[in-house]
Amino acid sequence: MTFSLQNKDSRSEARVGLLTTKSGEIETPVFMPVCTKGAPKALTTNNLKDLGFDMVVANAYHLFLKPGHKKIKDFGGLHPFMGWKGSVLSDSGGFQVYSLSPSAKISNDGVSFKSFIDGSVNFISPELSIEIQECLDSDIMMIFDDCPKPDSEYSRILDSINRTRNWAIRSKKARKSKNKLFGIIQGGIYEDLRKTSLEHMLEIDFDGYAIGGLGLGEGQSKTYEITEKICSMLPVDKPRYSMGIGKPEDIVNSVELGVDIFDCVVPTRNARNGTLYTKDGKINIKNSIYNMSDKLIDEDDEQHPCSDYSLGYIRHLYTSKEISALSLMTMNNLYFYKQLIESIKKSIKDGKFIDFKRSFLERYKNESN
Amino acid sequence: MTFSLQNKDSRSEARVGLLTTKSGEIETPVFMPVCTKGAPKALTTNNLKDLGFDMVVANAYHLFLKPGHKKIKDFGGLHPFMGWKGSVLSDSGGFQVYSLSPSAKISNDGVSFKSFIDGSVNFISPELSIEIQECLDSDIMMIFDDCPKPDSEYSRILDSINRTRNWAIRSKKARKSKNKLFGIIQGGIYEDLRKTSLEHMLEIDFDGYAIGGLGLGEGQSKTYEITEKICSMLPVDKPRYSMGIGKPEDIVNSVELGVDIFDCVVPTRNARNGTLYTKDGKINIKNSIYNMSDKLIDEDDEQHPCSDYSLGYIRHLYTSKEISALSLMTMNNLYFYKQLIESIKKSIKDGKFIDFKRSFLERYKNESN
Numbered sequence: 001m002t003f004s005l006q007n008k009d010s011r012s013e014a015r016v017g018l019l020t021t022k023s024g025e026i027e028t029p030v031f032m033p034v035c036t037k038g039a040p041k042a043l044t045t046n047n048l049k050d051l052g053f054d055m056v057v058a059n060a061y062h063l064f065l066k067p068g069h070k071k072i073k074d075f076g077g078l079h080p081f082m083g084w085k086g087s088v089l090s091d092s093g094g095f096q097v098y099s100l101s102p103s104a105k106i107s108n109d110g111v112s113f114k115s116f117i118d119g120s121v122n123f124i125s126p127e128l129s130i131e132i133q134e135c136l137d138s139d140i141m142m143i144f145d146d147c148p149k150p151d152s153e154y155s156r157i158l159d160s161i162n163r164t165r166n167w168a169i170r171s172k173k174a175r176k177s178k179n180k181l182f183g184i185i186q187g188g189i190y191e192d193l194r195k196t197s198l199e200h201m202l203e204i205d206f207d208g209y210a211i212g213g214l215g216l217g218e219g220q221s222k223t224y225e226i227t228e229k230i231c232s233m234l235p236v237d238k239p240r241y242s243m244g245i246g247k248p249e250d251i252v253n254s255v256e257l258g259v260d261i262f263d264c265v266v267p268t269r270n271a272r273n274g275t276l277y278t279k280d281g282k283i284n285i286k287n288s289i290y291n292m293s294d295k296l297i298d299e300d301d302e303q304h305p306c307s308d309y310s311l312g313y314i315r316h317l318y319t320s321k322e323i324s325a326l327s328l329m330t331m332n333n334l335y336f337y338k339q340l341i342e343s344i345k346k347s348i349k350d351g352k353f354i355d356f357k358r359s360f361l362e363r364y365k366n367e368s369n
Numbered sequence: 370m371t372f373s374l375q376n377k378d379s380r381s382e383a384r385v386g387l388l389t390t391k392s393g394e395i396e397t398p399v400f401m402p403v404c405t406k407g408a409p410k411a412l413t414t415n416n417l418k419d420l421g422f423d424m425v426v427a428n429a430y431h432l433f434l435k436p437g438h439k440k441i442k443d444f445g446g447l448h449p450f451m452g453w454k455g456s457v458l459s460d461s462g463g464f465q466v467y468s469l470s471p472s473a474k475i476s477n478d479g480v481s482f483k484s485f486i487d488g489s490v491n492f493i494s495p496e497l498s499i500e501i502q503e504c505l506d507s508d509i510m511m512i513f514d515d516c517p518k519p520d521s522e523y524s525r526i527l528d529s530i531n532r533t534r535n536w537a538i539r540s541k542k543a544r545k546s547k548n549k550l551f552g553i554i555q556g557g558i559y560e561d562l563r564k565t566s567l568e569h570m571l572e573i574d575f576d577g578y579a580i581g582g583l584g585l586g587e588g589q590s591k592t593y594e595i596t597e598k599i600c601s602m603l604p605v606d607k608p609r610y611s612m613g614i615g616k617p618e619d620i621v622n623s624v625e626l627g628v629d630i631f632d633c634v635v636p637t638r639n640a641r642n643g644t645l646y647t648k649d650g651k652i653n654i655k656n657s658i659y660n661m662s663d664k665l666i667d668e669d670d671e672q673h674p675c676s677d678y679s680l681g682y683i684r685h686l687y688t689s690k691e692i693s694a695l696s697l698m699t700m701n702n703l704y705f706y707k708q709l710i711e712s713i714k715k716s717i718k719d720g721k722f723i724d725f726k727r728s729f730l731e732r733y734k735n736e737s738n
Contacts, residue, residue, distance in 0.1 A: 042692040
């Protein structure tokens, strides 16, 4: 069994579950640090282990281009290559062929695109995406999907859900391993198309269901509206994954709507841009008020991975362009996300999720979004 | 007492000593990782602690310019600013005003130079250098010295040893704290001037003695020749520091000649250039023979900080421009230096230093220097 429900909040759709992969058991809700190229940005996989993470997300598209999925297969798979004993979910590349290759050409067969590395022309079909993901030996694979911008014209989104249905069938058929396979629900901002795409996926039947095409400019309230509708129609006994979501408040709000699995570049990318996540909201280390500040990121947390370093020192490292600034800030942000997830799970188990949500969002000031 | 001799090799000048600072006791020979701007490159000070280092070297010149020595004093000194409980030795800036400011103008008062950060004109005198170092609250301070290239004309080097004598007297007079102060022996490649400079320093009397102006293009055999002469004339009961030395073989050979303290940018800078130090010599991770290699850096060392990562993975990180490549490679190189120092100390205590030196250098192939 892939997933078993452990706790369900009585006042919302929030839930704690147990997701089982060949690499281990993962309590949900879970946040997966992004390891696009087989590595977290500015940290090592051992750092992720030390922070308590047990699942990461990698990308079929990037690893296909470099170092190449067959080379990773020859190595024994992505886990030994990365030195990672936890679980790996791989995205299929459906999203990346567009977002990273503006001139990508789509047909019913698949997508031809120019490599973002060397400009060479490549082609990924649903069958190749699954082959890549099986070479990686991901614990959880994603179907190859057609993922246009969610506010594209109705006809384009209609095309995309039909193509995604076809590709989902082909993805499932192409699977040779026992690795889990998740379907992806497309449909953009159109409620009827979302519903149809969901029915397509349920009909094909997958180990879990993902909501694709979110967080791409449709606006936060639309994200929640779509998430709520989809979660209300999904079976309770399968895990639900909001792809690319999200900001801390998005995670809290999406858990409330019934989402189990998250990944997002926000904590790692924003670290490199100077943003630190704290319980009191985001802070920008470039702000001169932190010049030589002797305050800690979290004065009350002795376990904090940056507890030996003041905001003034981290700012000095950042403005001096020291690499360690990026590592420490990434460490803080992923620690913040991990602690947030732990607090969410505890509150659900204690029957206090809504109280937690209220007090978290009240303290976490989100003025600078 | 600053220094006590613990063991002396019978077949060479190699020795184990105990150096006492206000921050703790340090067994010598010791290698100090370079923390020029108050931070190791690509690692944190906690990483250095985990690697077993107990003393680092910082730089008065850089910290004077940014963030400013008075701000560090207001913070409580460099130790709390860096989150570092070990010892700190600070270089005086005598070398950096030249090497980083080509248009520096020297007078008997001090050196005026343009900031390498913003081009602003600054002036450092021996008195200001000591004030900076006392604001940092370094455990060991260095006199402000005049450090021309060692192969400069005789008359220029003669000038420099006389000026360094004068500045050494002024540096010692300027000291208000009980922090240790080391003299610096200049004299370039000229044996008589080295001897005179050494006599100057002994006459003024310091807590320890450094050999300055080495490793600046004079050639390895000249470095050793100067080191040997100077060590033979230094008192046995004071610590000896070879500034900026050196490569692994330089450390082994300099220990043999009686040197106790080392610092060098080589392990950290070379890591960022793709070089890994191993017991079998240096390797260049950019070399395609490491493409997807499943070999470890040291197959026999389970304690190695990179023992979860193959050379092929580290190469993938490096060629993918992942920040973690620089951290892991720096970690390896500093670990290598630390293990080298530990092996040296053990061999001296066991009366087997010369045997160790022979077997180390035989295995450590240095063809690519």
